[in-house]
Amino acid sequence: MNQCIRFEEVTKYYGEKKIVDNVSLSIDKGELVTVLGPSGSGKTTMLKMINGIVQPDNGSIYVYDQDVAKCDIVNLRRRIGYVVQETVLFPHLDIYHNISYVPNLIGISKSKTKRRVRDLVDMLQLDKSMLKRYCDELSGGEKQRIGIARALAASPEIMLMDEPFGALDPETRAILQDELLRIWKELHMTIFFITHDVSEAEKLGSRILVMNEGVLEDKVTPVCVD
């Protein structure tokens, strides 16, 4: 009933290599699922199939009971936040226009967008003066916060995050992890979070999945570490 994302016997090949092997998975609304696995295990491919950047060779993926392969993909993507490692900010846009990229695509009014960006700046504890600057003037941690702000800008119900904190120093990473948890609780989103760091997976995940050579190996509910 509260099902948000569903994989049905999904298989994907890259050439001869089976990168995702007959995966079935169901994620409920409001879950923060962390996906662990070594590189090449197929976790990024899983993530990219959710918003249709990669199409499965076999099986189907459903988001809100809509078949990703058959629905209006542009519209779906606008409702899914997307954050990747080394967040790709658009180099030709200043920070304000990076954050408001999706609202601008949709055509949300300027004043509404402005308010939204201001809220996001507060939420992610960014410096307002930063808005007029460009991404090559920013530190890794700042870029990552902006990447998250950009993903949140159109108030998505789902966030796809692919090792978003992978390149950060431990201190910054810890801060951003805490902030992500806070935002997740505040906004009741469904988050699909990829990492190769076990402690990160355990800290964040309400559910932890492990991928290995394309196979979903394990389903674990986190143990409270405190």
Add this chain to the structure above:
Amino acid sequence: MLGKKTLNVLIDERDFFIPLVMEHIYISSIAVMISTMLGLGLGVFISQYKYFKFPVLSLTNLIYTIPTIAMLGFLTPMTGVGNITAIIVLVIYALLPMVRNTYIGITDISNDIIEAANAMGSTKFQLLTRIKLPLALPVILTGFRNMVVMTISLAGIASFIGAGGLGTAIYRGISTNNVQVVLVGSILIALLAFISDQILIHFLKLVKLKKYLNLKIKSSIITVFIIFIFIFNLAGKQYDISIASKLGSEQFILSEILTILIEENSDLKVKLYKGVGGSTAGIHEGMIKGQFDLYPEYTGTAWLYLLQKEYEPDHDKLQAQLEKIYNEEYGIEWISYYGFNNSYALTVRTETADKYNLQKSSDVTAIADELVFGANYDYYERDDGFNAMADAYNLKFKKTIDMEIGLRYIALESKEIDILPIFTTDGEVLDLDVKILEDDKHFFKKYMAGNVIRKEILMKHPELRDILGKLNNTMDNEEISKLNYEVNIKKRIDRDVAREWLIKKGLIEDKK
């Protein structure tokens, strides 16, 4: 010395050069605008549909290697002479840098960025306008910069096919042997290219500083566009009658006379195409197509060369038939005759004439064996050249020499030769102490200068009949020689010489 002289030419003749500069900017800007749109479009197209990349890039590359002169040769039979063909040629050459740089700029964008923009729900169009084009802009602008500079330089050749612009000055300078005018024309073209380049470099710097999102830049692009349109309107203003001229100072003078005469005596706006490429045949084509309305032509040229008729020694008869054919077949009228005959005449030094008492060409027959004859190589080869002439007057010279056409007057002065056929309207003759012998046996074919006009334009503007009629019998051989002398030897601007003559003849008012 050269520099100061050149500067003086520029200052003295600014009324001549300024419209050319405007026209040059106009032709170049139209070409730049069209090729920018076309090049961007094609570049974007092949970056989206890679299947077309190879054929489009190969074709533009191939076209780029065609020599300009050959390109003009291909196009003029199809698109005629004038600004349009010039713009087409410029656009064709400008395509390569635009297409190539647009393609490279777009395909060089990192895949991560494209994927991120896709994942956020950009449509194809949004991806293009919000991500691809802005990111490719520095590369595109580099191509644009090259293209603009190239177009401005290349527009210098536009005058070879009857278009305007500073090439007109170079072309005219070359054909009237006036180095200063060539120099000024070239310097102005270089200057235009340099200034445009500097502006674009500045603009590129702004873009690289990522300031191009600012409204300021957006509005400056709009301003530049408006200026383009302004120039377009200014230079592209409507005209009522278009006049053509062949190549050469005599043609330039006559066409300037027509232009000034009409403009001063009516409200009609004249567009003058000076030195149209393909000359006689090209202009005749243009007249039939309605591209040109009026130009100076010679009866002999029209009869022998355009109509390919047998020569008719009775010129009155020839003229009557010529007028009839023009009227009935082409809808063109011979509206006035200047009175001079651009033909050959045998000429000797005055001392030779005095010594043997020579007045007419037939006077030479008796003493020909004492004279050395000189002419250019071509004259000995032609059917109506040396042999025919020698037969007609029964001439047996002591010796015959063939020489460079430019050296014949020097050879006459230095007594290397004693007698030669000259062009009866040559300005050079006035500097020499010579006697022109009457062609009493009417051997040399007559080339009477006149004006031909399309009947259609004559019906539309009937006042032209009176205005052009004023030129009847106003200019004899000596007079046109003098005008040619002013332009060819004294290096004066043909327009000034034409105006002076019109004032002297009382055909226009002296406003000074």
